[in-house]
Amino acid sequence: MPPKSKADGAKKARVPAKRKLAEEFPPGEVLTDNAKKKWKLGSAVGQGGFGLLYLDSSGSVGADAPYVIKVEPSDNGPLFSELKFYMRAAKPSLIGAWMNSRKIDYLGVPKYWGSGFHEKGGKRYRFMVMDRFGVDLQKKFEENGKKFPRKLVLQLGLRLLNILEYIHDHEYVHADIKASNLLLSYTNPNQVYLVDYGLAYRYSPEGVPKEYKEDPKRCHDGTIEFTSIDAHKGVAPSRRGDLEIMGYCMIQWLCGRLPWEDKLQDPLYVRDSKLRCRDNIDELLKSCFPSENLPEEMKKFMQEVKALEYTDKPNYAKLRGILLQGLKTIGATDDRKLDFGVSANDTGPPSIKVRATFSRTLKRRGRTLLASHNAVCIWKVPPGSWPMPAEGYLPTAVIVCNYRANLFNSAGSGW
Structure with a gap:
């Protein structure tokens, strides 16, 4: 089935082609979740897949509403799949307990605030309430001439490692990490959140990891330029796959373009290119960066990912250490400020x-x-x-x- 790409923005296949679109509800419509909490809709602020996104609040709904609510016809699949992740792994109490155990005060996983069904005009709708976010990193990337400063990329990598370790600890993998799925906080521009868990996969139900198995019907699932080699082979998503996808994102953010981006409509070419690059990480980096400015931390990061077996638990602390050393190399530290401006510590021409x-x-x-x-x-x-x-x-x-x-x-x- 055809993979997703930046060009068409299509959702991943395996979802039936014919889906009902959610009708637009008027501002002020009240939805009651499964816990009997009432949520009032504001104006529609977006549309994703087959659902609509509204500003939302448990009180009055103004332009600064802190929540959004996603609404879809109840027989659609995407929101149902996403809800399974949020209900199992994104409750505020779970996120708070994990943050306390790691002694951190922020984690870029959206919190689940409620969900339920709503009847209107003889039709049934499913909805979910979540935090409101700001601009996505794809927009920032394009505004920056499709390149991020090296310090920023390493900081984003550190945030992503926390996010991925958390969702992996809760039996899930994301499988679709990319700039358009990374959103800045609505209230704090120095915090970034990984969203869109419609493709999230429970790789280890009840603590038992799924076995490696290639399925031709699933080949090339995901967003084609970033998806993992496992996904190209039709293998279910894994922890090592998430880290591989993250590595491709970081390389693209640093240099502006991945070597296979000129042939995204040919998934076999993309797969074979990634296989060659996995076998020769030096050549991957040389094709992306001037030889005088090769980011050594990316070489080490990709080598660590390459060494992982399908069911291996990654050494997140070691991966963090690699990125922190990268910051040290350029004379920077993680000051917790995300600066999207021009940086001297880039990987461009000498x-x-x-x-x-x-x-x-x-x-x-x-x-x-x-x-x-x-x-x-x-x-x-x-x-x-x-x-x-x-x-x-x-x-x-x-x-x-x-x-x-x-x-x-x-x-x-x-x-």
Whole structure:
């Protein structure tokens, strides 16, 4: 069956093609969950799959409502599948207990607040209440020219390891990790949450792991550019598969593009490309990054994932250590702030850092950019121009100061 891709945004197959769409309810409609708690609908804020998403509150519903409610016809499958995960693994008490045991004050797993059925016009609907979130990382990725700073990628990796360890500890794997399924908190832009558990799989019911078994009918399930080699072979999702998908995401966020993204409509080509890259991780990284800036932490991370057997429990602490060492390598720490701006600690073309003082104001299109100021200037060298070109050539410079970076193409005196 056809895999998902960024191009078409289609949901994963195995869901019957013909589904009823949820009708739109008017603001003020009250839904009562299984615990007899009443939830009032606000305006519709989105549509996913075959359901609608509304602002929601147990009181009055304003533009700052803290919850959303997802509504689907009761005979649809996607929300039912997602609900099974939330009811088993995402109750606030479970998340809170796990956070306390790990001595952390935030975990990027959405909390389950309630669910139930609603009758209207002779039709029955299923609904679920969850936290409200902000923008997704795919939008941020595209706004950033399809590249994230290295520090940010490593921080996101650390958050994902906590999330995956939690859901793995509760017998589930996610199977569809990607930027569009990672949402920033609505109230705290430094927190990110993994959403969309419609493909979540209970890999170890009652503590008994499922055995490795290839099923041709399930080949290439997931989002094609990120899905695991196991999924390409029709094997049910696993913990090692989640980490493999996470690794592909991090590499894409760092370099902007995975080697097989030019042929996403050919799943066999994508599968074979991933197999070759698994067997030669060095070549994978060399195809994505300039040789002078290979992120050693990604090599070590992918090597750890490669060594896992299908039913192995990952060493999450070791994987965290690899990412933390990556931060140390670039002179950074996890300060718990997610900065999506330009960073000197990237993995792009080679650069030379020069500390300089501007002796006069710089202008661009008649607008003042910067008066006399000490700054670290990073000279970005275009591909094929290394080592530095002849004197007098002025490549693009990035000014990194105590404000958002400004880009310009020429410089005045004082350089």
